[in-house]
Amino acid sequence: MAMKEKAYPILLSLGLALFAVACGGSSASRSADHGTLSNLSSGTSAYLCEHDVPGDVCTRCNPELEADFRAVNDWCGPHGIPESQCHRCHPNLTFEPMPELEAEADWQDVSHEDALRGLDAVIVEGRVTVVEFAAAWCVACRNLELRLREHVNSDPTLAVRRIAVEHWNGEIVDTYLSQATALPVVFVYDADGRRVGDADSATWQDLQRLIERAGDSR
Ligand SMILES: [Zn+2]
Ligand SMILES: [Zn+2]
Helix, strand or coil: CCHHHHHHHHHHHHHHHHHHHHHHHHHHHHHCCCCCCCCCCEECCCCEEECCCCCCCCCCCCHHHHHHHHHHCCCECCEECHHCCCCCCCCCCCCCCCCCCCCCCCCCCEEEEHHHHCCCHHHCCCCCCEEEEECEEEEEEEEHHHHHHHHHHCCEEEEEEECCCCCCCCHHHHCCCCCCCCCCEEECCCCCCCCEEEECCHHHCCCCCHHHHHHHHC
16 A cells, blocks of 8 residues: 555656656657748848738749748748748748938948957947847847837937847857847947947847937946
8 A cells, every 4th residue: 555655656757757758849849840040031022922021032922932941941830831931930020121221320231350350440439339240030130120220310329330140150159149148139339439238139129228328328
């Protein structure tokens, strides 16, 4: 009797352990059905098709493109479309056209070579500088940039320096993003070149707070 009483909790915990393994296994295989977002959906056409995707890269409108997306693992198995076009898996996905930058907007893309020489040289004295690390496939980056572009167009006290991070490895990540967990990452400097703060997985609200703080620190 005593043994049976003891055996029960052991079996129960063994059962729970097996259940946990089974769940872990199923979520692992579920994630294998999903791919990774690539740049292939960035597209060049300004018009969005009936699927809310740039018309020239939509695989439902252009089935012949499917192989290209599958080749780079940009494929959502459950929904049968590219991961980078799946609004159901990525509810924040938007292909809203980026606002054009005005001629006077101070926005520059910084090469990796220049960035690795140190950020001091890219910071603009006399302006609040936002250094943004972002990728074209990153949904959150795109959403941040939509607002940031509008803002830099109307704010002559602001400068943006964008550094492209297309892979989560390499020298840029090792040098600047070893503490960060997700893109976009922003570093914000005041007009005297002092870093006032940074944020990862940055939203427009996060960045606005940092820009305000940089403005106040004069
Ligand atoms: Zn379409
Ligand atoms: Zn999906």
